[in-house]
Amino acid sequence: MPQLETATFLPQLVWLLITFVLLYVLMAKVALPRVAAVIDERKRRVDHDLEEAARLKRETEKAIAEYEQALAQARSKAQAIAGDTRAKIAADAAASRAKVEAEIAEQTKAAEARIQAAKQQALASLQSVAAAAAADVVSRLSGAAPAADAVEAAVAQALAKQRG
Amino acid sequence: MNVAAESHSPLEQFKIKCLALCGEGGELQAYSFTNSSLFMVLAVIGATLLMVYGMRQRSLVPGRLQSVAELSYEFVANMVRENVGTNGRQYFPFIFTLFMFILFSNMLGMVPYSFTVTSHIIVTFALAIVVFLGVTLIAIARNGIHFFTHFMPAGVPLWLAPVIIPIEIISYLSRPISLSLRLAANMLAGHTTLKVFAGFVVSMIGMGGVLSASGILPLIMVTALTALEFLIAFLQAYVFSILTCLYLSEAVNMEHH
Numbered sequence: 001m002p003q004l005e006t007a008t009f010l011p012q013l014v015w016l017l018i019t020f021v022l023l024y025v026l027m028a029k030v031a032l033p034r035v036a037a038v039i040d041e042r043k044r045r046v047d048h049d050l051e052e053a054a055r056l057k058r059e060t061e062k063a064i065a066e067y068e069q070a071l072a073q074a075r076s077k078a079q080a081i082a083g084d085t086r087a088k089i090a091a092d093a094a095a096s097r098a099k100v101e102a103e104i105a106e107q108t109k110a111a112e113a114r115i116q117a118a119k120q121q122a123l124a125s126l127q128s129v130a131a132a133a134a135a136d137v138v139s140r141l142s143g144a145a146p147a148a149d150a151v152e153a154a155v156a157q158a159l160a161k162q163r164g
Numbered sequence: 165m166n167v168a169a170e171s172h173s174p175l176e177q178f179k180i181k182c183l184a185l186c187g188e189g190g191e192l193q194a195y196s197f198t199n200s201s202l203f204m205v206l207a208v209i210g211a212t213l214l215m216v217y218g219m220r221q222r223s224l225v226p227g228r229l230q231s232v233a234e235l236s237y238e239f240v241a242n243m244v245r246e247n248v249g250t251n252g253r254q255y256f257p258f259i260f261t262l263f264m265f266i267l268f269s270n271m272l273g274m275v276p277y278s279f280t281v282t283s284h285i286i287v288t289f290a291l292a293i294v295v296f297l298g299v300t301l302i303a304i305a306r307n308g309i310h311f312f313t314h315f316m317p318a319g320v321p322l323w324l325a326p327v328i329i330p331i332e333i334i335s336y337l338s339r340p341i342s343l344s345l346r347l348a349a350n351m352l353a354g355h356t357t358l359k360v361f362a363g364f365v366v367s368m369i370g371m372g373g374v375l376s377a378s379g380i381l382p383l384i385m386v387t388a389l390t391a392l393e394f395l396i397a398f399l400q401a402y403v404f405s406i407l408t409c410l411y412l413s414e415a416v417n418m419e420h421h
Contacts, residue, residue: 028257031215
């Protein structure tokens, strides 16, 4: 069995020592620091990018909040303007209605006064018309013209009796 | 050299042949460059190519070879971190070298007509004894006299001491033996089995006639075994490294009561 040939032990050990130490030096001094540097650099970059993304996200959220706040403000302002306008229009309408109503009332009053005046006039002229008619009726029936004073007094008496 | 004789003995592949710096009449000298030396050098070249040439671009988005190099680094780094902890950081280059040396030796051994450095007990024993002595020295340096409480675990009744202490000492001393034997025996057995089954293929085809066709059976076996051997080549490098980590963990994380 070749594994038990003791004469081969020493050269194997010598070359194992040479090659293993060589590999150790190559790995420890050259290869591993390089790999570690690359991996660290990548990790650093990824962490930095993640941080940047988080920062951008925070900024976006802030912008959205600001936008929403502005929107809410604009909305309340618009509502206030609409309310003011509505109140103003209502006030204007009420004022003009009051004015029109006042005019109508005035005109109505004037018309009523005119009617009253006409009625008074009509009533005043009624007595003279009645007296003339009565004198005419008397002259036709009796053939003699009554005294104007007597007729007027009789008519006034009759009208007063009727009214009373 | 007799090629026919070589192919008939499954152990012939483990023979040490002097390639250069030989003594008189092919005698081996301490510094003789043998086929074993050649494959050790190839393992160093292979590992260095992967870790240095593979990382030459140092790109943030790694290519294929760089991915493998980084994967190896992360694999061993995680192994050390999980099994030894932060105290093990300074030993990481050694564990990494150990893992890469054994892995490349095992993998190069899978190439037909090559030589498996780790199939020789003297090589694996040398690696194991370095680990054993190193770990023991670290343990004594870090824990002083307290190190010897390892052989008398806390909470064990005093009357058990005469039994426990010899058992613990034997168990501790057998570590380099089990560590080296496990690796060498796996390589030796695996490669011998492959050779034996490959030999069956040749001899069954040689029977002639209809029987020649049956040579396909050991061929299938050899194919399956080759896949298994690749797994074992990796696994044994891993086992050797992780056991080293566990021994190291005991040394650096010994609890003080």
